[in-house]
Amino acid sequence: MSKDHEGSVTEGAPVDWEVLARFMAGESPADEADAVRAWLAENPARHDVLRALDRTLDRAAAPASGVDVEAALRRVHARMDAPGTPAIPLRPPARRAPARSAGAAPWLRIAAAVLLLIAGFFAWQVVRGGGSAPLAYSTGVGQRDSVRLPDGTSVLLGPASRLTLAADYGRTARRVELHGEALFDVPHDQERPFTVRAGGAWVRDIGTTFSVEADSAAGVRVVVTSGAVAVRATEAPDGGELVLREGDRGRVAAGQVTAERAAATADDLAWTRGRLVFRDAPLEQVAADLRRWHGIHLRAGDAAVAGRRLTASFDGEPPEQVVRVIGLALGAEVTMRGDTAVLRAAPGATP
Structure with a gap:
């Protein structure tokens, strides 16, 4: 849903979080409130958005001082309504903004809770069709940051990197795509294998911690810190895997996988320490x-x-x-x- 110049909403368009915030605060005009109710009735899962907002409001009755809620909402709108997979910046740059008065409109206080919810990305999954759209996490130039995936996998993303989760992540498999560099700490689950697609390589977890660099001019590089992974070139058959174990380095280039056994050093993961x-x-x-x-x-x-x-x-x-x-x-x-x-x-x- 989106709001036109008079504040109404249009069904099927991108979500307007300000409209939801006003509805939660009981400040919607009658026609706008009717449109929200109709939108909710279209898909019962959308009620999860409001329930999640209720839980978030319990933790955030008012926005923190110094937070420009309206400006933040504009930035969120720009990201969410842009075409393609939404990328969640893991740590956006700090912004200085004037403190808002304690008498801010109630819908703005709820809008602050909406922002907290969006930061947890739950609402995005529900509104975009119950998790049917892929999620992406990204870092900026020179930035490293970490994220914990729904299955408990810990990921440290290197600078200017992007990790995209498959739309069905965690159902029968755990597939991600990496551009850049990342360190993965993966809880092994034989029923739901964890697989990284990076450049010209597939890397499948066998219960491990491993690093993947996907934009190297020398191809895709894999370093195994513990456990083991199976690596193959994307154009190779499923059986054409090479297993790397703790301390091994692997490289995928020109459709070939090579290994350096017990060759990994502290230098290979120096990027994780900046x-x-x-x-x-x-x-x-x-x-x-x-x-x-x-x-x-x-x-x-x-x-x-x-x-x-x-x-x-x-x-x-x-x-x-x-x-x-x-x-x-x-x-x-x-x-x-x-x-x-x-x-x-x-x-x-x-x-």
Whole structure:
């Protein structure tokens, strides 16, 4: 449902949370209240939205000071009504806003509870057809954050990453799709296998903790911290799996799966502690990581630099310093053009 310029609602359109908030507060105009009742009658599951709001209101009788509810609702509307799968930012950037007065309209107090509910994503699942739409979690550039999935799986998402749950997640299987990097701690369930699709790879849990990087220029990388996973290329038959066990590293590239047994080191999971570590890394991989961690686009300005490899580590340094160190390590001069860094071989320098 959505509200037109006079405050009415239209059935079948995206949900207007302000209309629901006014209805909960008993402040809806008669025609708007009738439209809400008709919308609720269309699908009994929609009553779960109001019940969930009631529970949320018990925990939040009024919005916290300093929260601009109207502005927050506008941001939520923009995300929810956009085409495609909704992404839930795991930790949106802090925003400064003037405190609202204690005499704010009752529907705004309920709107604050709506925001709390949306943050828990329950209402989204119900209103969009009882969970029929996939859910996605995302992080911004340089941001790492964690989420606990409904089955108890813990996920730590790396910077500029996105995790999408299948629409039927948890029913007969637990399928997710990853763009970027993530660490998974999965409770094993033989009846509902947990599977990650990442780039050109499928990674199936056999009861484990494992890391997957899906945007590496060298293909999909998998590191197993405990337990085991089965890995196969997406175009390979179901039986073409390679099992990786604790301490193994795997790579999927060009439709092939390879393993380095007992080769994993602390460097492989340094990103979970906020560190960026390169060990003999090709420039393509360095560029991919810089985009996700710092929003910087790194390019080779000549063939000499393009073939060089980097060994370096960073722990919270500002982007300008990171680029400068990379240039020195590669024997290259750095030219910054906005958010693009161009590397060219420095005269007489050897990396």
